[in-house]
Amino acid sequence: MIATSLQPSPKKQINFEHGKQGMAINFACRTILLQIILSSKNNSISHFCEQEKNYTIMWNKPWTIREGLAIGGGLIIIGQLLQCFTGGIDWQLFAFPANLITLGFYLLSLGVLYIFRKRLYVVQYFCTPSAAVAAIGFALVLTFIMGITRQAPGVSPTIDPIGLSYMLTYWPFVLVYLWLSSIIALTTLHQISTFRKRKFPSLVCHVGLFIALVCGTLGSADQRNLKMYCLAGQPEWRAFDDQGNVVELPLAIELQRFILEEYPAELQKVGIGKGKTKLMKMPSPKRYASEVHIYTKEGETLATTIEVNKPAHLAGWKIYQYSYDESMGAAHRVSIFQLVADPWLPFVYLGIGLLLLGAVLLFFSLGKTKDITSSTPEQP
Known part of the structure; x- marks a missing residue:
């Protein structure tokens, strides 16, 4: 019998990592719309x-x-x-190093387009608030649909004929986000080339949002979500992906001892025929954890205890206590771990952090703008 923990599964956590794109968009839309007001010619909505x-x-x-x-x-x-x-975009084609090559080509293309912006009016338009508002509107709608639609796990194209079940492979979603990212990048280049101190909060917002969007998308192909079954006293370095394929890992886990604490058994009345019979319920798990030794190819060793909501961290992997197997008896339990790796996740967090910092700076700069406006004497 397999007992599943209350810990969120890696699938949900992976979707949550992708969901940071949506959180970054929702938060950034407000800051960028506020910034549009501040950056218009007369700092007012009426002009726009x-x-x-x-x-x-x-x-x-x-x-x-x-x-x-x-x-x-x-x-x-x-x-x-x-x-x-x-049928959708296969992000596995963009796994490392293809995603780095794509990112480099994308950044180079944006730089060339900005250099020749005077010859390409569409590039000039992408640096305007009108283009930003339109792109944000489409991104918000698609992000909202992503939030209310059950998303399929993995990064391969889905069999959904429309594509809404996995928005990261949905072509309209990708094209709109590419459009929005390009607008943000071109606007950032324009702000750098015409730097003004009062534009610094807006610049920080743009840089943070661009990093979060691009790294969250291109990094999806490098995410790993695996399950490992460990027997006590036997080091294990093989795990299984969502398709059941065996994956050899750069680390090994040796289960030293499995810990299981159960709630006291309870009586339950069950209707059988005309009367009711008291039966003893199977005890439910109160806490379970695994004392393990984790080894890496570099010779690093970590002795730790992994339990629900308290994962171990080593060599870029997060190792969660996922479940356990009692089918072999109390003395030979099998501990099941979740192994999650996302090498691009720190960059996504960096982008979100810059976005938050820019929002705070934008808030204070808005207050200073109001003070300057109120202290300016009226012209006769």
């Missing part, structure tokens, strides 16, 4: 709205939010067509 109001014919310069909505709608249509023909 007036610019949209005076617009009559689409695709005439200067482009406004209508062109941004049209671009976003076009990306959705193109993405859905790609989804129908390809």
